[in-house]
Amino acid sequence: MKKIALMGSTGSVGTQTLDVVRKYPNKLKVFALSANSNIDLLFKQIKEFKPEIVGVFDTKKAQKLQKKVKIKVLSGKDMLEKIAEMKNYDTFITATVGLTIIKATIIAIQNKKNVAIANKETLVAAGEIVMQEAKKNNVQLMPIDSEHSALFQCLNGENKKTIKSLVITCSGGALRDYTKEDLKNVSIKDALGHKTWAMGQKITIDSATLMNKGFEVIEAMWLYDVKPENIQVVIHPESLIHSMIEFSDNSIIAQISEPDMKLPIQYALSYPDRWDEAVKRHSFNRSYSFKKPDLERFPCLGYAWKAMKIGGTMPAAMNAANDTMVNKFLNGQCQYLDISKIIKKVMNSHKSIKNPSLDDIEKAIQEATKLTNKFAKN
Amino acid sequence: MKKIALMGSTGSVGTQTLDVVRKYPNKLKVFALSANSNIDLLFKQIKEFKPEIVGVFDTKKAQKLQKKVKIKVLSGKDMLEKIAEMKNYDTFITATVGLTIIKATIIAIQNKKNVAIANKETLVAAGEIVMQEAKKNNVQLMPIDSEHSALFQCLNGENKKTIKSLVITCSGGALRDYTKEDLKNVSIKDALGHKTWAMGQKITIDSATLMNKGFEVIEAMWLYDVKPENIQVVIHPESLIHSMIEFSDNSIIAQISEPDMKLPIQYALSYPDRWDEAVKRHSFNRSYSFKKPDLERFPCLGYAWKAMKIGGTMPAAMNAANDTMVNKFLNGQCQYLDISKIIKKVMNSHKSIKNPSLDDIEKAIQEATKLTNKFAKN
Numbered sequence: 001m002k003k004i005a006l007m008g009s010t011g012s013v014g015t016q017t018l019d020v021v022r023k024y025p026n027k028l029k030v031f032a033l034s035a036n037s038n039i040d041l042l043f044k045q046i047k048e049f050k051p052e053i054v055g056v057f058d059t060k061k062a063q064k065l066q067k068k069v070k071i072k073v074l075s076g077k078d079m080l081e082k083i084a085e086m087k088n089y090d091t092f093i094t095a096t097v098g099l100t101i102i103k104a105t106i107i108a109i110q111n112k113k114n115v116a117i118a119n120k121e122t123l124v125a126a127g128e129i130v131m132q133e134a135k136k137n138n139v140q141l142m143p144i145d146s147e148h149s150a151l152f153q154c155l156n157g158e159n160k161k162t163i164k165s166l167v168i169t170c171s172g173g174a175l176r177d178y179t180k181e182d183l184k185n186v187s188i189k190d191a192l193g194h195k196t197w198a199m200g201q202k203i204t205i206d207s208a209t210l211m212n213k214g215f216e217v218i219e220a221m222w223l224y225d226v227k228p229e230n231i232q233v234v235i236h237p238e239s240l241i242h243s244m245i246e247f248s249d250n251s252i253i254a255q256i257s258e259p260d261m262k263l264p265i266q267y268a269l270s271y272p273d274r275w276d277e278a279v280k281r282h283s284f285n286r287s288y289s290f291k292k293p294d295l296e297r298f299p300c301l302g303y304a305w306k307a308m309k310i311g312g313t314m315p316a317a318m319n320a321a322n323d324t325m326v327n328k329f330l331n332g333q334c335q336y337l338d339i340s341k342i343i344k345k346v347m348n349s350h351k352s353i354k355n356p357s358l359d360d361i362e363k364a365i366q367e368a369t370k371l372t373n374k375f376a377k378n
Numbered sequence: 379m380k381k382i383a384l385m386g387s388t389g390s391v392g393t394q395t396l397d398v399v400r401k402y403p404n405k406l407k408v409f410a411l412s413a414n415s416n417i418d419l420l421f422k423q424i425k426e427f428k429p430e431i432v433g434v435f436d437t438k439k440a441q442k443l444q445k446k447v448k449i450k451v452l453s454g455k456d457m458l459e460k461i462a463e464m465k466n467y468d469t470f471i472t473a474t475v476g477l478t479i480i481k482a483t484i485i486a487i488q489n490k491k492n493v494a495i496a497n498k499e500t501l502v503a504a505g506e507i508v509m510q511e512a513k514k515n516n517v518q519l520m521p522i523d524s525e526h527s528a529l530f531q532c533l534n535g536e537n538k539k540t541i542k543s544l545v546i547t548c549s550g551g552a553l554r555d556y557t558k559e560d561l562k563n564v565s566i567k568d569a570l571g572h573k574t575w576a577m578g579q580k581i582t583i584d585s586a587t588l589m590n591k592g593f594e595v596i597e598a599m600w601l602y603d604v605k606p607e608n609i610q611v612v613i614h615p616e617s618l619i620h621s622m623i624e625f626s627d628n629s630i631i632a633q634i635s636e637p638d639m640k641l642p643i644q645y646a647l648s649y650p651d652r653w654d655e656a657v658k659r660h661s662f663n664r665s666y667s668f669k670k671p672d673l674e675r676f677p678c679l680g681y682a683w684k685a686m687k688i689g690g691t692m693p694a695a696m697n698a699a700n701d702t703m704v705n706k707f708l709n710g711q712c713q714y715l716d717i718s719k720i721i722k723k724v725m726n727s728h729k730s731i732k733n734p735s736l737d738d739i740e741k742a743i744q745e746a747t748k749l750t751n752k753f754a755k756n
Contacts, residue, residue: 153631157535162652167662234662244634249648249656251641252634253531256622263629270627274540278627284545284612284668291663 002269003089005032005113007055007080007104008096010041012200013118013144013261017093018045020266020278028269031089034080036096039065046071052088055079057100080104085111091269093144094119097202099365102126103358109133109141116268118144124215125316125361127222141223142268147216148223149264150242150255152271155224158247166220167244167252169236170293173208176237180297186336188329205326209339210293214304218315221308228308233301235291240282258282299340303347312352313364320368321346325376334376345375380647383410383461383491385433385482386473388419390578391496391522391639395471396423398644398656406647409467412458414474417443424449430466433457435478458482463489469647471522472497475580477743480504481736487511487519494646496522502593503694503739505600519601520646525594526601527642528620528633530649533602536625544598545622545630547614548671551586554615558675564714566707583704587717588671592682596693599686606686611679613669618660636660677718681725690730691742698746699724703754712754723753 004021008014014035021028034055035042039062046054046069055074056062062075074082080100084092084107092108094101095118102122108115110133117123122130134141143149147168155163174193175186191208192201206212210233217231244254257263258280266278295302300322307315325339334342346368353360382399386392392413399406412433413420417440424432424447433452434440440453452460458478462470462485470486472479473496480500486493488511495501500508512519521527525546533541552571553564569586570579584590588611595609622632635641636658644656673680678700685693703717712720724746731738 153629156631159651236662241632246660247652248654249641249644249652250635250659251531251645251652251656252660253534254619254632254634256630256632257628263627266627267629273537274625274627274629276626278629281628282624282630284614285670287668288666290665 001029002027002091003029003031004091004093004269005083005086005089005108006030006093006095007032007034007083007101008036008094008118009033009045010035010038011095011097013095013265015041016261017095017265017269018049020262020269021049024269024275027275032083032086034074034083034096037061043068053083053086055083081107084108084113087111090114091116093268094122095144099125099362102130105130106133106358109137109139112137112139114142115139116142116144118265120215120219121319123219123222124319125365126358127218127315128311128355129358129361131222131225142271143219143223144261144264144268145216145219146259146261146264147243148219149267151220151224151245153255153267154243154245154253158245158253160225162248163224163226163230163245164248164250165230165232165246166224166226167232167234167246168213168216168220169239169241169243170210170213170233171207171239172235172237172293173210173212173298174204175208176235178297183297183337184335188332191329191336201330202323202326205329205339206322209300209326210298211300211303211322211339211343213293214301214307215319217301217304218308228305233293235293236288238286238288240286240288256282300343303340303343306347310352312354313356313361314347314350314352316356316361316364317350317352317368318343318347320365321372324369324372328376338376342372342375346371379407380405380469381407381409381467382469382471382647383464383467383486384408384471384473385410385412385458385461385479386414386471386475386496387411387423388413388416389473389475391473391643393419394639395473395643395647396427398640398647399427402647402653405653410461410464412452412461412474415439421446431461431464433461459485462486462491465489468492469494471646472500473522477503477740480508483508484511484736487515487517490515490517492520493517494520494522496643498593498597499697501597501600502697503743504736505596505693506689506733507736507739509600509603520649521597521601522639522642522646523594523597524637524639524642525621526598527645529598529602529623531633531645532621532623532631536623536631538603540626541602541604541608541623542626542628543608543610543624544602544604545610545612545624546591546594546598547617547619547621548588548591548611549585549617550613550615550671551588551590551676552582553586554613556675561675561715562713566710569707569714579708580701580704583707583717584700587678587704588676589678589681589700589704589717589721591671592679592685593697595679595682596686606683611671613671614666616664616666618664618666634660678721681718681721684725688730690732691734691739692725692728692730694734694739694742695728695730695746696721696725698743699750702747702750706754716754720750720753724749
């Protein structure tokens with residue numbers, strides 16, 4: 001029986017994780033849950049999964065929930081860290097959005113727990129620190145993400161030293177077939193038109209700009225310890241091959257399935273075992289196509305390599321600039337093409353700090369956010 | 379340094395194996411070579427690779443070669459067995475055609491050597507016996523064949539118990555797009571038109587009838603210990619995915635590369651390691667397509683499941699009937715459609731013996747061959 005601490009249990013990955021728990025009551029048990037503010041759903045989850053402790057980021061909502069339940073409701077800024085340092089669980093799952101989970105993730109690693117990472121910012125902004133801690137504490141990080149789970153599965157039983165390249169597939173996003181001219185007039189609706197995966201608005205825009213794929217490239221670099229130049233991205237519109245590893249002998253191992261987050265979630269929990277039917281069975285009745293990504297139309301993808309090569313706080317700054325710009329775009333405060341334009345300007349201005357501490361990273365993010373707002377105004 | 383005993387060194391797989399040896403002089407050393415009758419090429423190989431012993435099946439040719447070389451030249455019926463039972467080598471490679479190598483393969487297994495199998499008949503005709511010996515002696519059999527090597531690579535680091543199905547890919551052969559009507563008038567030239575792989579005439583006809591794929595299905599059943607109903611064949615004309623494994627969670631792991639026998643040969647020798655550049659690097663600039671095989675147009679593929687389900691000597695009898703009929707077709711002694719028609723008749727008449735000995739298998743093959751000749755005359 002694996003006891004899980006599921007941070008971000010009311011979000012998309014969180015609720016799907018609980019679907020897996022529901023399917024395997026003899027293999028999985030919920031120790032802790034946390035939510036940002038959706039205490040109505042959290043209350044239902046407490047009733048069903050009977051955790052020993054929960055956390056709510058919003059202090060007022062936490063107090064409101066505490067009146068309705070007998071278990072302890074933690075709250076406030078260090079709520080995630082408090083849960084991470086507890087003894088009575090096995091796997092810490094980071095399904096929250098944003099930077100707040102990074103400190104808690106490091107604590108869970110130091111606490112020698114299994115850590116399953118769904119949060120993007122952890123490795124994009126703090127990959128160096130997190131991987132150092134994982135290595136030091138001999139903790140295996142499990143990715144909850146189709147591409148990185150695919151890479152993990154392809155690497156099973158192989159020697160990391162024989163990796164020639166990681167081949168990360170990419171649906172191409174909602175604007176895949178737009179010309180350079182078309183991209184000048186992209187509406188919010190156009191950019192949200194990405195249909196292969198059901199995702200939130202922010203990540204759907206990141207998929208449209210391919211910034212999301214850029215983040216995945218950075219995460220993959222940290223998770224699998226490869227050089228930036230040994231990561232390729234291939235556009236594969238059918239989203240059936242979720243990523244591949246090319247080995248030294250030019251043999252390529254690929255992971256294929258219907259696109260469904262349930263597979264990486266279940267695999268992260270079942271590994272090294274595999275359980276049953278995480279996704280619908282795949283039939284070989286469709287063609288798979290591939291093409292090279294066009295970095296001229298989708299410059300954000302190229303920025304990832306620049307960020308990796310400069311290193312230090314640069315990926316965090318890039319991420320902060322993107323957060324700010326996507327938010328502006330979704331609020332109708334800028335054009336689609338401004339997103340990449342301003343990120344580039346911010347990256348050109350950002351002075352990266354080598355071997356950054358978490359504080360350095362937070363400071364870099366604050367500065368990059370300010371810079372983004374400034375550039376976006378002009 | 380791995381010392382190899384390469385049986386069938388003058389054939390297609392044999393010469394390609396020596397190409398790998400030539401590339402890795404610090405990893406591989408030739409201990410023994412054998413040929414059927416091509417002593418001119420064998421002589422050159424002796425000069426270059428300096429084996430300690432060689433074998434020639436043809437006794438007169440062996441005597442001729444013995445006069446030209448200082449090392450011992452074995453000959454005659456049990457030549458392969460004599461080499462197999464020697465002490466001073468690590469890996470026994472069976473790259474000969476036909477049934478003669480089976481006894482020697484079992485001896486190499488009992489001798490606790492690594493065994494790399496390129497010979498089709500070994501597992502098709504005697505899979506039960508060979509796998510029992512491999513299990514008893516704790517010997518890992520390495521397949522030298524694109525499809526089985528692909529399956530082996532996909533299974534790396536996974537638990538065999540979580541296999542849901544093997545998905546064996548198939549180019550479809552030279553007659554893939556022929557209608558039922560077209561198939562009535564297939565010439566030898568038509569059937570030899572298969573271009574993806576450079577192969578001998580016999581195996582090219584087997585590819586055209588899909589009998590070859592049927593043999594591979596039987597071999598895969600033995601190698602990976604799965605039930606016949608858990609093996610699928612998928613037509614994949616581009617021959618870039620070489621086979622796949624579907625696991626219990628519906629995740630599929632696939633092996634991809636340019637089609638080239640050098641990869642399975644090198645992998646069989648490098649495993650568990652991977653060495654460099656066995657094949658040309660693959661670029662993702664082509665589409666992959668798939669369709670279901672048509673058992674009505676290609677009945678030989680379906681016979682494989684019938685043979686597996688009946689078991690015993692039935693696969694050996696099927697193989698013998700196919701050998702005889704393909705030979706007749708290549709000699710202009712029968713029509714293309716007679717191949718499948720007569721094999722079916724032979725299988726319907728053959729009385730399978732359960733848990734057969736090697737003698738039972740040899741007897742079944744002789745009887746099936748006689749029966750095939752008889753049916754083909756009528």
